[in-house]
Amino acid sequence: MTQTQEPKERTRIERYDPAAIEPRWQARWEELGLHKTDLQNARDRYYLLTMYPYPSGDIHIGHWYIKTPTDAIARFQRMHGKNVFLPIGFDAFGLPAENAAIRQKINPREWTMSNVANMRRQLRQMGATFDWDAEVVTCDPEYYRWNQWFFLKFLEAGLAYRQKSAVDWCPNDGTLAREQVEGAERRCWRCGAKVEKRELDQWYLRVTKYADELLDFSEIQFPDPVRIMQTNWIGRSEGGEIVFEAAPSADGSRPGGEEIRVFTTRPDTLFGATFMVLAPEHPLVAELTAPERRAEVAAYVREAQDATEIERLSTEREKTGVAIGADAINPVNGERIPIFVADYVLAGYGTGAIMAVPAHDERDFEFAQRFGLPVRQVVAPAGAPVSRDAAMSQAYVAHSDDEVLINSGEFTGLPADEGGRAIVGWLEAQGKGKPAVTYRLRDWLISRQRYWGTPIPVIHCPTHGIVPVPEKDLPVLLPDTVDYAGVGVNPLTRDEQFLNVPCPIDGEPARRETDTMDTFIDSSWYWYRYLSPRKQDGPIDPELVEAWTPVEQYTGGAEHAVMHLLYAREFTKMLRDLGLVQQNEPWKRVFNQGQILGADGERMSKSRGNVQDPDELVRQYGADTVRLFLMFMGPWDQGGPWSPTGIGGVHRFLNRVWALTLDPHAREPGDPDAGTLPEGQDETAARAALRAATHRTLRDVTADYEAFHFNTMVAKLMELSNTLFRYRGTSVAGGPEWDEAVRLLLLMLAPAAPHITEELWARRLAARGEAWSSIHRESWPEVDEAAARESTREVPVQVNGKVRDRVTVPADADAAAIEAAVLASPRIQQLLAGRTPDRIIHAGGGKLVNLVVRG
């Protein structure tokens, strides 16, 4: 096809100016109520939840990374006829507000609420369809009063209780969070004082009650890593609880007989127990320690308090411990074994005491080596049931089906598993043991010695002890004026107005609880509150909760894989047991995004100074480009260091979509082929090719949206726009296939880049004299499979696994036809040089052919 016309100068079309169109459409959408959800109509409901932000002050690019693809999902689902509910709120209690208050002498509420106001404004710039009518701010008494109400219900149901627990304590600043304890020296971040451990009475929620149920993921779709991490976090182990007794002391001063319970996953190794270890915090340590050992043991126990749990559990760190100068009696054989105290045993796990079997446990082995303790093998492979006591250079921990007990008295010779059960059975008959299950999961410590949180609604009465605040007196308000007095200690503890309160029972003077709740309480039910944020007579609206939850899809950062995502499941089960909700799980599906790090590869935070502000990028390129770039950067679940490199390419793409839609006939002076169809295509072929490209793109893009593969979704739309650019200015441009392609391109792009597509859609309609309606109210288009099909395809041909040629065959060619085409290829004939392939492999239904030639 020859080009007869001179290429004319590019038509002057109006420039793509996001700053001019974006605010206009955002205002229009608000008028239209595009973001509003009719909650009374739960037909085709789609509750889309995104983790509410902490109001740190500014929205940064990381918030956009989480929120804008979520908005694209919302818009995509609306185009599928769903009634989408996409609420937003603020996780407004927590440490940073207090830090700001202490440092800058600002009221935490003022600091928080001014940040909220700023972030509301910034969130609106995304062009996201958040339903602001549903907004929840957790530091609002109308929200946190219900935390208190739930707490009272938990208390009544026996799900909340009080117990002593150690905190990191600074003599000047009180309880410290982990991040406030600095360095190996463990010093206070504010005053530099040495941090101690202090035992405080604190509030717990009895969530271990749900441990087994939490291991059942059948009603919640988690990404595999999250499911695995939660499973490991809960850490169910089966085994036995075995009762050892303290032996009479050597000097005869103590008769012995104190019970020392141990938990073991390996009761089969009981005959190999050569010593016993108590956690430094174990209550029997003080009781059993021999007088001459007391000084050393006390010193060790003090030292152990300085180590973090992570350090204590490290398998790399050299084992430490001291003998307490007392023995225990192994119930299975009456042997006396020495008792040690060592920090690799934790008070909070199992019974806080272990029987040590160095032959079959790595940590015990290491400890035995260090202290010259005997190692006795009691389990061996069935084929070689001989003791290797002297020869063992490491613990034999392998636990297969094919092992037998040795050196185990009457149990010798039994298969290990069976032997373990037999030993527990025998002990049970003696009243010295029983089968047991232990979990790594601990009850939820909700007490915080802080001001900026939900006050725990109880009163301490000298006569009646702990008295719940009567429901009618809720909320227990945080005092508005707060004096930090320049220290980190919870100011509630010196606020006499807050503290002094009459006992609800007898009216006598009593004192309020000053601990506040963990902010993970706030985030454990906020999606229920979104459904009725201003409800006065209860925390949630049971009918709406029933109609709209479990949440269809929850999106948020992968850093919450265990804690928040587990606490909220626990909370839901507690609410269910109180009869408040009818569901086992809060959400049906969860997707975890990766995290956007600062340009330095570190977590974005104000203190590091690596926060990327999106405002500047929005000014330069517009919200659509920023949204699309964040989706295009890489897989959504991956995240990575922030870099704006490449954002220009995305902006160029939008400019090309603009030009294609408004000016299909333009010919680029820089393109030597401008206005001509691709070689080998007549007009009919070109029209079919364009249509095939359009519908293949639609098919793939639809699948990508559904799988949240936004990066490849954008890539495929870029490809389609490149194809359209190739046909721009040709005889095909502006024709029905072209028109369909542009229409579908805009529809496919609409969820991701809502403003530019709305603008172009409006102009298209106007150009055709049709009445305006929003592109975001259009239906998602249907794929025409017949059009997407191609008539021929290329089959790569390998010889011994290396691609050497490609043959083109009809799309419906069968294996025999492909084989014939392959063997007819001159290049393949030349490579075969007369040899016959030993095997011909047709892979993936004719996707590829591999000729295997030996010799």
Added chain:
RNA sequence: GCCGGAGUGGCGGAAUGGCAGACGCGGCCGACUUAAACUCGGCUGCCCGCGAGGGCGUGCGGGUUCGAAUCCCGCCUUCGGCACCA
């Protein structure tokens, strides 16, 4: 340390048992322009070769397979979490 993820051109990444490097950035060349920018077109993993073509190549070392970025075993590096940051 323990649990989980990731490692592919100069860069972000695509391909999850079948053509490695889609798409984009950057770079080079060209068109347009008085010029530059913008815009448009072409090329662009590395090495050898004028070319046709050949060799190498997905963190490292092994293995399974006709065929491995993808599965298995053993490492290394890095990121997230480890219960009071949210």
